[in-house]
Amino acid sequence: METLHEEITDEIRAILDKWKPKEGNLIMILHGVQQRYGYVPWNISKFLASELSVPLARIFEVVTFYNFFNLEAPADYKISVCTGTACHLKGAPVLIQGLKKQLKISPKAQYTEDRKFKVEEVRCVGCCGLAPAMVINEEVYGRLKPEDIEPTLETIKIEETS
Amino acid sequence: MEKLTLKTTQRYREQQRAVIEKRLKPDQLTGGQMEVMVCRSTGCESIEAKRILERLKKVVNSKGLDDKIHITQTGCFGFCEKGPIVKVLPENVYYVMVKPDDIEEIVEKHFVEGNIVDSMLMEEQQGKTGRREEISLFKKQMRIVLRNNGRIDPESVNEYIAVDGYTALEKVLNGMTPEEVIATLKLAGLRGRGGAGFPIWQKWTNARKAIGENKFIICNGDEGDPGAFMDSSVLEGDPHSVIEAMAIAAYTIGASKGYFYVRAEYGLAIRRIQVAIDQAYALGLLGKNVLGSDFSFDLEIRLGAGAFVCGEETALIASIEGERGTPRPRPPYPSISGLFGMPTVINNVETLANIAPIINNGGEWFASIGTETSKGTKVFALTGKVNVSGLIEVPMGTTIREIVFDIGGGIAGGKKVKAVQTGGPSGGIIPEKYFDTPIDYESLNSLGSMMGSGGMIVMDEDDSMVDIAKFYIQFSVDESCGKCAPCRIGNYQILQILERFGKKRGKEDDLEKLHDIAFAMKKGSLCGLGQTSPNPVISTLKYFPEEYNEKIRKPKIVQTK
Numbered sequence: 087m088e089t090l091h092e093e094i095t096d097e098i099r100a101i102l103d104k105w106k107p108k109e110g111n112l113i114m115i116l117h118g119v120q121q122r123y124g125y126v127p128w129n130i131s132k133f134l135a136s137e138l139s140v141p142l143a144r145i146f147e148v149v150t151f152y153n154f155f156n157l158e159a160p161a162d163y164k165i166s167v168c169t170g171t172a173c174h175l176k177g178a179p180v181l182i183q184g185l186k187k188q189l190k191i192s193p194k195a196q197y198t199e200d201r202k203f204k205v206e207e208v209r210c211v212g213c214c215g216l217a218p219a220m221v222i223n224e225e226v227y228g229r230l231k232p233e234d235i236e237p238t239l240e241t242i243k244i245e246e247t248s
Numbered sequence: 249m250e251k252l253t254l255k256t257t258q259r260y261r262e263q264q265r266a267v268i269e270k271r272l273k274p275d276q277l278t279g280g281q282m283e284v285m286v287c288r289s290t291g292c293e294s295i296e297a298k299r300i301l302e303r304l305k306k307v308v309n310s311k312g313l314d315d316k317i318h319i320t321q322t323g324c325f326g327f328c329e330k331g332p333i334v335k336v337l338p339e340n341v342y343y344v345m346v347k348p349d350d351i352e353e354i355v356e357k358h359f360v361e362g363n364i365v366d367s368m369l370m371e372e373q374q375g376k377t378g379r380r381e382e383i384s385l386f387k388k389q390m391r392i393v394l395r396n397n398g399r400i401d402p403e404s405v406n407e408y409i410a411v412d413g414y415t416a417l418e419k420v421l422n423g424m425t426p427e428e429v430i431a432t433l434k435l436a437g438l439r440g441r442g443g444a445g446f447p448i449w450q451k452w453t454n455a456r457k458a459i460g461e462n463k464f465i466i467c468n469g470d471e472g473d474p475g476a477f478m479d480s481s482v483l484e485g486d487p488h489s490v491i492e493a494m495a496i497a498a499y500t501i502g503a504s505k506g507y508f509y510v511r512a513e514y515g516l517a518i519r520r521i522q523v524a525i526d527q528a529y530a531l532g533l534l535g536k537n538v539l540g541s542d543f544s545f546d547l548e549i550r551l552g553a554g555a556f557v558c559g560e561e562t563a564l565i566a567s568i569e570g571e572r573g574t575p576r577p578r579p580p581y582p583s584i585s586g587l588f589g590m591p592t593v594i595n596n597v598e599t600l601a602n603i604a605p606i607i608n609n610g611g612e613w614f615a616s617i618g619t620e621t622s623k624g625t626k627v628f629a630l631t632g633k634v635n636v637s638g639l640i641e642v643p644m645g646t647t648i649r650e651i652v653f654d655i656g657g658g659i660a661g662g663k664k665v666k667a668v669q670t671g672g673p674s675g676g677i678i679p680e681k682y683f684d685t686p687i688d689y690e691s692l693n694s695l696g697s698m699m700g701s702g703g704m705i706v707m708d709e710d711d712s713m714v715d716i717a718k719f720y721i722q723f724s725v726d727e728s729c730g731k732c733a734p735c736r737i738g739n740y741q742i743l744q745i746l747e748r749f750g751k752k753r754g755k756e757d758d759l760e761k762l763h764d765i766a767f768a769m770k771k772g773s774l775c776g777l778g779q780t781s782p783n784p785v786i787s788t789l790k791y792f793p794e795e796y797n798e799k800i801r802k803p804k805i806v807q808t809k
Contacts, residue, residue, distance in 0.1 A: 116553070147572055152573070171475030174474075209472065212514060213291040214637065215638055216295065216331070
């Protein structure tokens with residue numbers, strides 16, 4: 087994993103200022119960091135550790151415990167396939183297979199080689215009525231069939247080139 | 249904005265009620281007047297509800313109908329599978345699976361010419377009037393928790409106040425003692441809706457009596473069950489009802505600070521709660537001297553970060569404290585020593601949404617609904633292989649058959665129903681032969697399942713029970729926090745065995761091993777997650793042993809316990 091060095095912005099300082107006086111602030115600060123960078127960068131973790139006067143291990147134990155936090159920089163397109171029970175029953179595993187095949191990602195991997203796309207499994211996204219569903223970046227696609235994968239990915243690629 | 253006081257709220261409420269009066273009494277809509285509601289909960293929102301709302305406003309405006317037609321956003325109507333949904337009063341019809349391009353037609357044919365667009369109604373309603381009372385999904389339902397969902401704009405405190413919102417808080421601050429609040433809840437018989445069903449009055453009493461410098465009230469909105477979206481719908485559709493209840497709880501136990509713990513994945517719910525909190529502060533419904541009384545209450549949101557175990561109350565507390573979400577042994581219970589070591593009440597979203605109606609209507613009223621041991625209603629997220637999936641609320645004591653067939657419209661594609669799963673990864677599978685069991689906490693437990701938070705997933709003849717059990721165990725393996733060995737090792741060992749069955753390579757002694765591991769986990773795990781996670785395996789083994797047996801390499805009939 088290559089380590090990126092991210093700039094410590096005013097935004098991050100503002101988050102720290104807001105939360106520092108409050109008890110139990112670490113998770114809320116990490117949310118702010120992830121929202122800004124899309125992940126929790128290594129150098130920012132070190133910065134937080136010194137600002138909050140806690141060991142770096144304390145930050146890492148929390149980041150690695152919770153699924154929501156990432157230590158790797160995000161892909162341009164994050165495709166989260168819901169694997170909640172309703173989606174599982176209605177064909178989420180087939181969707182994942184299809185997506186990975188289309189994007190040429192090996193079954194155990196998550197990223198495409200150019201790190202443009204990431205296919206991940208997530209637990210319930212809260213629209214079980216639309217099962218099976220996936221989320222591409224922020225947008226939800228529901229009531230999917232395996233044959234929908236190709237056209238959906240095509241639209242994304244067209245949007246990107248235009 | 250001027251802050252409300254106990255003296256001025258009633259007048260303010262009357263003013264607000266006048267604004268939306270015709271939506272509440274549709275028979276007063278005359279001369280082409282209409283109230284149009286667009287669902288904007290996660291389900292519908294993800295498929296263009298926002299664009300539909302914008303388009304509606306634009307088209308209505310361009311036809312010069314602004315005076316007659318009032319358009320608003322609301323929370324979930326209940327039949328999420330058919331979204332996006334647009335409801336029109338006074339006709340009381342629901343247009344389903346609406347696309348932005350359909351709007352012109354609806355406005356022209358219905359709003360201008362007065363003819364309902366038949367082709368856009370639910371299939372079962374086509375050729376009929378399409379009115380709410382004829383829709384099978386609504387039959388047998390009773391809405392207490394979801395009373396305002398689909399009725400008011402969740403981002404408007406004024407609309408909540410107009411439908412008697414904050415009257416319960418007013419009543420309490422106007423002279424009910426904490427003891428009277430607790431007595432009302434005791435009479436009502438309200439039990440926790442998060443899963444275990446602990447009596448609420450008891451929890452509140454313990455925290456009230458506990459001694460602490462500070463006390464806290466926490467709303468548990470960490471709805472992690474895969475296949476459940478009840479709490480998110482309440483938070484998105486009626487956030488003020490939960491805030492009001494938290495204030496009442498705080499007053500009762502003597503807390504001055506509350507936390508909303510919500511899953512970070514619930515972006516829309518988080519936004520709506522924040523809007524609601526800000527509005528409540530602005531009107532003096534939160535903050536210092538609530539409604540001009542001596543009672544002060546602050547509320548803030550804390551986000552989860554994707555850990556199922558944080559639905560367990562001691563793990564949730566650790567998470568708010570900024571730690572890894574691992575549970576602690578109980579006792580001491582959080583009501584004695586909880587957040588930051590202080591007495592803390594943690595209630596689930598649905599539980600809290602019941603509080604205001606109970607205070608307003610009295611404990612006897614609530615106790616008259618439901619069964620001997622379980623009072624009131626229960627919200628279920630009905631999903632899976634059922635014809636109409638969605639969000640439903642039924643009185644306790646309704647049977648599973650009524651829910652699946654009368655409300656859910658039976659099984660999709662003419663298949664045969666096999667079972668339902670309730671209680672998520674902690675619950676069990678209930679086969680069709682027990683569908684006539686009235687639902688309450690005790691009956692579900694006796695069937696080897698549990699109420700859980702309210703996911704109800706319907707399975708048909710094509711679904712393999714071994715596969716379902718494996719699915720849930722995989723979930724528990726991923727979500728086990730790893731603190732105690734029975735849960736960490738037990739789930740993994742069960743998964744290994746189930747993987748063998750998946751490949752039709754089960755061994756003869758595997759079934760006994762499954763039972764042994766499950767027993768050890770039930771007895772030895774630290775928290776509810778570990779204690780209940782073998783339930784999907786135990787219940788499928790009990791009810792569908794043949795599905796396991798046929799996956800054993802040398803077929804042989806094995807008698808399970």
